[in-house]
Amino acid sequence: MTALLHWYCILPSPPMIAALSIADEILELKCQRRAILLAHHYQSPEIQELADVIGDSLELARKARDFDGEAIAFCGVWFMAETAKVLNPNRVVVVPDREASCSLVESCPVEPIRAFRQEHPDHVIVSYINTSIEVKAESDILCTSRNAVKVVNSIPPEKPILFLPDRNLGNYVKRQTGRENMQIWQGSCMVHATFPARRLIEAKIEHPEALVVAHPECPEPVLALADFVGSTSAIIEWCAASDAAEFIVMTESGVNYSLRRQAPGKQFYYVANENCNCSECPYMKLNTLEKLRDCLLTLEPRVELSEEIMRRALVPLDRMLAVK
Ligand code: 13P
Ligand code: SF4
Numbered sequence: 001m002t003a004l005l006h007w008y009c010i011l012p013s014p015p016m017i018a019a020l021s022i023a024d025e026i027l028e029l030k031c032q033r034r035a036i037l038l039a040h041h042y043q044s045p046e047i048q049e050l051a052d053v054i055g056d057s058l059e060l061a062r063k064a065r066d067f068d069g070e071a072i073a074f075c076g077v078w079f080m081a082e083t084a085k086v087l088n089p090n091r092v093v094v095v096p097d098r099e100a101s102c103s104l105v106e107s108c109p110v111e112p113i114r115a116f117r118q119e120h121p122d123h124v125i126v127s128y129i130n131t132s133i134e135v136k137a138e139s140d141i142l143c144t145s146r147n148a149v150k151v152v153n154s155i156p157p158e159k160p161i162l163f164l165p166d167r168n169l170g171n172y173v174k175r176q177t178g179r180e181n182m183q184i185w186q187g188s189c190m191v192h193a194t195f196p197a198r199r200l201i202e203a204k205i206e207h208p209e210a211l212v213v214a215h216p217e218c219p220e221p222v223l224a225l226a227d228f229v230g231s232t233s234a235i236i237e238w239c240a241a242s243d244a245a246e247f248i249v250m251t252e253s254g255v256n257y258s259l260r261r262q263a264p265g266k267q268f269y270y271v272a273n274e275n276c277n278c279s280e281c282p283y284m285k286l287n288t289l290e291k292l293r294d295c296l297l298t299l300e301p302r303v304e305l306s307e308e309i310m311r312r313a314l315v316p317l318d319r320m321l322a323v324k
Contacts, residue, residue, distance in 0.1 A: 022289045026050055029296035033092075034069040037292075038084070040076035041232040042254035042284040047075045047292060054258060056233035057083075057129050058144040062321070064088060073296055077102050077283050078303075082133045085303040086310045086317055096291035098301035100283045102130050107187030108165035110134035116162060123160045123183070126151060127316065128169060130189075133305060135164070137312035142320040145169060145216050146231035149176045154323050157181075168193060172216040172223060191281045192217035194273040195250055200225055203248045203271050210269060213239060214250035222250055239263050253279040 020028070027050065030037060038060050039051035048054050053063045057080055064072060064084035071092040074081035077100045085093040113135055117125065127139035128148070136142060143151035152173050155161060161179065163170040165187030174182050195218050204212065204225070213235045214226035223229055228238045232255055239247050240262040246269070249255060253270045260268075270279045295301065 022293050023050060025293050026289065026296060029293065030073070033071045033073075033296055033299070035071035035073050035296060036067050036069050037073045037075065038063060040080065040254075040284065041236070041258060042252040042281050043075045043287060044254070044285065044289075045257045046289050047287060048254075048257045050289075050292075051075065056144065056146055056231040058146045058231065059233055060084070061087065061129070061144075061317075065321075071296075071299065073292060074303075075287050075292060076100070077105075077281075079105050079130055079132065081303050082136075082305065082313075083129060083317065085305055086133070086136075086313050089307070089310055092299055093303040094295040094299055095301055095303070096288065096295050097286040100286045102283055103190040104128065104130040104165050104187050105132050108132070108135055108185060110138060113138045113164070120160070120162070123162045124155050126155070126161055126163045128164065128166050129320075131165060133309055133313050136316060137309050139316040140319070141323075142316045144231065144320075146234055147320065147323055148173045148216070150323050151320060152177050152179060152182070166217055168219055168223075169216045171220060172229065189217040190275050191252055191273060191279065192250070193219060194275040195219070195222050195271055195279075196274055197221035197225060199271045200248065200250065203269055207246055207248060207267075207269055209244070210246035210248045210267070211242065211244045212248045212250065215252075218250050226250065236262055239266065239268070251279070252281050252284065254281075254284065 036052045039048050039054050061083050065087040072084050074084055074093055074095050081093050081095045108131055125139045127135055127142050129142050129144045141151055160181040162183045164185035167184050167186050167188055170184035192215055200222055211227040212225055213228045214223055216229050236258045239259055246267040248269045272278055
């Protein structure tokens, strides 16, 4: 049974009101709007600092369902906010920046998925949560990086699968489950798919004691060098529980905020990818404190979805949430 997340207020003390900082304004608006602030691990530290909940995409989807306020300010990317809206059709869901998309969403338009469905009615369509609401509505079940192996294992072995859109996660799940009857869409994450194994090897030479943790959106040669593969939250939990003192982290560097809190005193090294020569998601980093304040003030940009699409997307989403 998940505990209900209570909306709550922290107001700036009266002497500070004369010179409200943006953070104070956000806390005050959050209170006025009876809003909760959900933040993905890839958000900037100043946003995570103000969040009621910080989590991976599965945790945030669960938390979005279990709270008693009126609005959700979703500090993450648009598809995550759409998921929160499907689970909260009567609540207002806002995102600081409407352009906060995801290269996986962009790599998977709905038309070819509809065509595939028509041509292969026997296939189970397993969609990663990093998809548009339209693609979710065409899917049989969703998954996140945290539960993808369990979701695929929950499907009868004789049923053929189309896994979409992330090829690296799909291939990882295929290796973990030994599932042969699985077709994989060829989408990729612009951050993780461009981490070169060569740079990871250089980092390992520089830090020979460090263990390697990696997100399953990384390419196979990177995952082959990892001591642990998991979702953002799973990586943080694993590093905190490990006896090791140093880690090379193959995911977006926003996880550093929770790693430093949950594993104080340990060392974390980040490898730059070949796309931006950094380890930051450009979509996630579109959200800023100023935009967060403005979206709480205006309640825009707001996720608006038709009842029909929410009803259809809820079916595969509920199936995923039921997988233990
Ligand atoms: P998590 O489900 O691990 O939070 O991953 C989301 C994501 O977008 C990874 O790039
Ligand atoms: Fe999408 Fe990659 Fe950014 Fe995650 S890190 S939101 S998968 S582009």
